Amino acid sequence: MAERKTIIIDPVTRIEGHSKITIHLDEQGHVEDARFHVTQFRGFEKFCEGRPFSEMPSLMARICGICPVSHLIASAKACDALLAVKIPPIAEKLRRIFGMAQVIQSHALSLFHLSSPDLLLGMDADPADSNIFGVLEKDPQLARDGIALRKFGQQIIERLGGKRIHPAWVVPGGVSDPLCGEDRDFILKAIPDAFAIANRSLAWLKSTMEKFRDEIGSFGNFPSLFMGTVKEDGGLTFYDGKLRIVDAGGEIVANGLDPTQYFEFLGEKVEPWSYLKSAYYKPKGFPHGIYRVGPLARLNVSDRCGTPRADQELAEFHELQRTAVLSSFHYHQARLIEILYCVERLEQLLNDPEILSKHVRASAHPNALEGVGAAEAPRGTLFHHYKIDEQGLIRWCNLIIATGQNNLAMNRSVLQVAQRYVHGEKLTHGMLNRVEAVIRAYDPCLSCSTHAVGQMALKIQLLGPEGAVLDEVAR
Amino acid sequence: MKSPAERRWMAMGHLLVVGYGNPLRSDDGIAWRAAEQVRKELPNITRVICVHQLTPELAEDVAAADVVIFLDASDTGEPGGVRCEAVFTRLDGLRFSHHLTPSEVLTLAVRLYSVRPRAFLISIHADCFHHGQELSPAANQAIPDVLAQVRALMRT
Numbered sequence: 001m002a003e004r005k006t007i008i009i010d011p012v013t014r015i016e017g018h019s020k021i022t023i024h025l026d027e028q029g030h031v032e033d034a035r036f037h038v039t040q041f042r043g044f045e046k047f048c049e050g051r052p053f054s055e056m057p058s059l060m061a062r063i064c065g066i067c068p069v070s071h072l073i074a075s076a077k078a079c080d081a082l083l084a085v086k087i088p089p090i091a092e093k094l095r096r097i098f099g100m101a102q103v104i105q106s107h108a109l110s111l112f113h114l115s116s117p118d119l120l121l122g123m124d125a126d127p128a129d130s131n132i133f134g135v136l137e138k139d140p141q142l143a144r145d146g147i148a149l150r151k152f153g154q155q156i157i158e159r160l161g162g163k164r165i166h167p168a169w170v171v172p173g174g175v176s177d178p179l180c181g182e183d184r185d186f187i188l189k190a191i192p193d194a195f196a197i198a199n200r201s202l203a204w205l206k207s208t209m210e211k212f213r214d215e216i217g218s219f220g221n222f223p224s225l226f227m228g229t230v231k232e233d234g235g236l237t238f239y240d241g242k243l244r245i246v247d248a249g250g251e252i253v254a255n256g257l258d259p260t261q262y263f264e265f266l267g268e269k270v271e272p273w274s275y276l277k278s279a280y281y282k283p284k285g286f287p288h289g290i291y292r293v294g295p296l297a298r299l300n301v302s303d304r305c306g307t308p309r310a311d312q313e314l315a316e317f318h319e320l321q322r323t324a325v326l327s328s329f330h331y332h333q334a335r336l337i338e339i340l341y342c343v344e345r346l347e348q349l350l351n352d353p354e355i356l357s358k359h360v361r362a363s364a365h366p367n368a369l370e371g372v373g374a375a376e377a378p379r380g381t382l383f384h385h386y387k388i389d390e391q392g393l394i395r396w397c398n399l400i401i402a403t404g405q406n407n408l409a410m411n412r413s414v415l416q417v418a419q420r421y422v423h424g425e426k427l428t429h430g431m432l433n434r435v436e437a438v439i440r441a442y443d444p445c446l447s448c449s450t451h452a453v454g455q456m457a458l459k460i461q462l463l464g465p466e467g468a469v470l471d472e473v474a475r
Numbered sequence: 476m477k478s479p480a481e482r483r484w485m486a487m488g489h490l491l492v493v494g495y496g497n498p499l500r501s502d503d504g505i506a507w508r509a510a511e512q513v514r515k516e517l518p519n520i521t522r523v524i525c526v527h528q529l530t531p532e533l534a535e536d537v538a539a540a541d542v543v544i545f546l547d548a549s550d551t552g553e554p555g556g557v558r559c560e561a562v563f564t565r566l567d568g569l570r571f572s573h574h575l576t577p578s579e580v581l582t583l584a585v586r587l588y589s590v591r592p593r594a595f596l597i598s599i600h601a602d603c604f605h606h607g608q609e610l611s612p613a614a615n616q617a618i619p620d621v622l623a624q625v626r627a628l629m630r631t
Contacts, residue, residue: 133583
């Protein structure tokens with residue numbers, strides 16, 4: 001009689017952070033279950049306790065080398081709430097610029113450096129070629145475009161924040177320094193090239209879609225909820241607004257949700273096999289409250305972008321499916337549309353006649369003992385929630401990260417792809433690469449998302465040579 | 476007024492110094508310190524970039540330079556020692572997930588932008604990679620040797 005088997009993909013490559021995937025086969029070699037395990041652990045929520053709240057933005061930026069700006073912004077907004085101040089209007093616009101630069105560089109990294117080898121060379125390409133060097137051999141212009149676009153975002157961050165990684169420019173009450181004319185002009189001068197790259201890349205990506213008809217059909221293509229922040233007019237936003245949730249049919253399930261009250265409608269569950277918590281929409285319970293965040297979700301919940309070219313692309317994107325766009329394969333296209341939007345919006349903001357204003361920070365002492373900050377990070381909605389004591393020291397901290405909100409969907413996607421492509425009798429690289437590629441579509445950032453110290457169950461299994469569990473310790 | 480050495484170096488072209496490592500892990504930040512010293516000594520002819528790790532975006536900067544010197548901490552060798560080697564492009568075994576080697580950055584620059592800068596790697600043998608922003612005495616003492624190596628490379 002044939003044995004049950006487990007295929008382990010460890011580590012999952014071309015993602016941010018460390019994880020593995022297990023695919024469980026039955027006696028006939030059919031996929032029975034599949035799981036995405038996050039195997040690294042951080043614990044920022046715990047060791048921030050006792051620190052002055054004013055340190056939080058800088059501390060939180062250290063969570064991640066890819067999206068420190070998003071953590072800075074969400075953290076500073078939580079601190080704004082502790083101060084109970086309304087920050088100067090230009091400070092808010094500068095934060096928006098900073099956040100969009102982050103979106104551009106992070107999305108460019110995901111699409112061009114990590115996923116474009118799959119899209120350009122195919123899912124069955126030799127693993128030795130599935131990297132940026134393979135891309136440069138096949139399409140040097142695409143490789144140059146990816147490098148230039150990511151650098152464009154990084155340079156904006158460096159100009160505004162003083163450095164590319166872990167800048168501390170966003171502070172409670174606003175930003176630490178105004179924008180100077182030289183930096184504004186530098187960014188404005190670079191915008192036409194970035195705009196051209198975004199357009200060129202979108203045209204290329206859309207031209208490849210026909211080749212991936214099968215993957216589109218099975219890469220996380222299932223009904224779920226989608227959540228994102230929208231402006232009052234239903235437009236796309238990364239900085240401020242209310243949360244909207246739509247269902248698989250594209251119908252609005254909840255609208256105008258106050259992100260500072262996230263705990264009323266979002267829950268989190270701990271699983272024993274991963275350091276990544278699973279978020280769910282409370283009214284539908286666990287696991288039926290599965291929802292997705294990030295570029296795909298943001299475009300599914302948004303009625304418009306608010307900039308000319310991005311609006312054209314959004315309209316076309318919404319035509320992909322009469323309902324919400326369900327396949328997670330379309331995260332890639334959504335990412336490029338968001339880049340296009342950010343480039344257009346940057347130009348609008350930088351041409352604001354008041355953008356060089358020196359009044360960019362409000363000062364106050366703490367006026368509240370609890371504050372929540374939320375923003376749209378590249379990978380989805382990000383929440384920072386702090387409680388302080390009378391001395392302004394952090395007493396409690398909770399972070400809900402986009403990757404955790406996609407955890408249920410990522411696991412379901414891995415199972416769907418494994419069941420479609422993996423057969424136990426004969427394994428090929430292309431099969432397993434597709435299982436990894438669906439995870440890449442979500443662009444998970446695992447260093448950001450593993451913070452459940454004190455709550456996380458730990459299970460250690462001792463496996464025999466045949467894979468049988470010989471012993472198990474759990475806490 | 477530029478020194479004769481500076482004038483000679485300027486005639487040789489644009490120098491890019493890339494220091495990489497983690498300045499919060501003691502001697503792993505030696506490259507950042509040494510790169511800053513190079514910037515101070517040769518402010519008019521040197522562009523300095525300090526990064527945590529080498530990424531594809533550096534290919535553009537490397538392509539714009541005539542001479543590129545990568546500085547890095549090394550966990551082998553006698554602490555405080557300095558080793559210099561030429562960096563060449565590679566034709567096979569190239570991979571990228573999160574970061575690149577100097578050779579891979581150079582390869583990207585050469586293949587994408589059709590340039591051929593001279594490139595070198597100066598490795599500084601470190602003593603301590605613990606948390607902290609202070610350099611070990613051995614690493615500190617290596618900085619003048621790094622500067623001497625940079626000057627020597629610019630003379631060749």
